[in-house]
Structures are given as structure tokens and as C-alpha cells.
Amino acid sequence: MIRTAIVGTGGIAGVCHVPALRAQAHRAEIVAAVDVDALRAEEFAAGHGIPAVHTDLHTMLREQRPDVVHLCTPPFLHAEQAVACLEAGAWVWCEKPVALSLAELDRVEAAEGPAFAGAVFQHRYGSGA
Numbered sequence: 574m575i576r577t578a579i580v581g582t583g584g585i586a587g588v589c590h591v592p593a594l595r596a597q598a599h600r601a602e603i604v605a606a607v608d609v610d611a612l613r614a615e616e617f618a619a620g621h622g623i624p625a626v627h628t629d630l631h632t633m634l635r636e637q638r639p640d641v642v643h644l645c646t647p648p649f650l651h652a653e654q655a656v657a658c659l660e661a662g663a664w665v666w667c668e669k670p671v672a673l674s675l676a677e678l679d680r681v682e683a684a685e686g687p688a689f690a691g692a693v694f695q696h697r698y699g700s701g702a
């Protein structure tokens with residue numbers, strides 16, 4: 574089973590990321606939820622049957638050893654958190670925008686290998702684009 578963790582347990586995490594992961598339940602499990610708001614994380618985990626709750630990304634990475642981390646935090650945190658995940662050997666599925674500048678994106682790219690980061694950018698496939 575692919576061990577996944579969700580970081581940032583706000584709106585998009587519950588509306589999109591949990592259902593997407595549950596649709597892959599034959600091959601992926603959600604092992605941890607992380608939020609700086611402990612109560613929000615606890616309620617999210619309880620509501621979705623997620624066994625572990627953390628308020629710190631680094632502690633979660635150390636203790637849970639996820640294969641994939643979904644970053645659903647505010648944009649200013651994405652690059653820094655993506656680098657932390659990649660350095661811990663976890664692949665990253667990051668909400669948009671993955672970075673706030675090309676310099677930040679360079680830092681994410683530099684941290685890739687053997688794990689890699691991808692970003693949610695679903696509207697690129699929409700009719701408007």
C-alpha cells in the first residue's frame with residue numbers, strides 16, 4: 574500500500590484530496606493528517622478515519638514515513654514544505670501554486686530525486702485554457 578499523508582486539513586483537503594485518495598483505496602491509504610490547528614486536524618482525521626494526527630510536518634515525516642504527501646496548505650508554504658518532504662524521501666502532490674517564484678520552483682526541483690513533486694493544476698485541461 575502507498576502510504577499517503579495530507580498536510581493542511583482545510584477546505585480543499587476534505588473536498589477533493591480525501592475523495593481522490595479514497596477512490597484509490599485499493600492501493601493507497603491515508604496514514605496521517607497534519608495541521609497547525611490541532612483541533613481542525615483532529616476533527617478532520619476523526620471524520621475521515623485517518624489514524625494519526627500531527628501539528629508539525631517534520632515530526633510527521635519522521636514518525637510516519639509517508640510515500641506521498643499531499644500539500645493542501647496556503648501557497649506561501651508550498652515550496653518550503655515540498656522541499657522538506659522530498660528531502661525525507663516522500664513524493665509530493667502539491668496544491669496550486671506549487672511555488673510563488675521561479676527561484677522557489679528551482680529549490681523544489683533541486684530537491685527532487687529519487688522522489689518528485691507534482692502540482693494540481695486541473696484547469697489547464699479546461700475548455701477555457
Ligand SMILES: NC(=O)c1ccc[n+]([C@@H]2O[C@H](COP(=O)([O-])OP(=O)(O)OC[C@H]3O[C@@H](n4cnc5c(N)ncnc54)[C@H](O)[C@@H]3O)[C@@H](O)[C@H]2O)c1
Nearest residue numbers: 581582583584585586607608609610645646647648668669
Ligand atoms: N485546485 C483547486 O481548484 C483549488 C481550490 C481551492 C484551493 N486550492 C489550493 O489549496 C490550497 C489550500 O486551500 P484551502 O482553500 O483548502 O485553504 P484553507 O485555509 O481552507 O486550508 C489550509 C489549511 O492549512 C493549514 N496550515 C497553515 N499553515 C500550516 C502549516 N505550517 N502546516 C500544516 N498546516 C498548515 C491551515 O490551518 C488550514 O487548515 C491553496 O494552495 C489553494 O490555492 C486549490
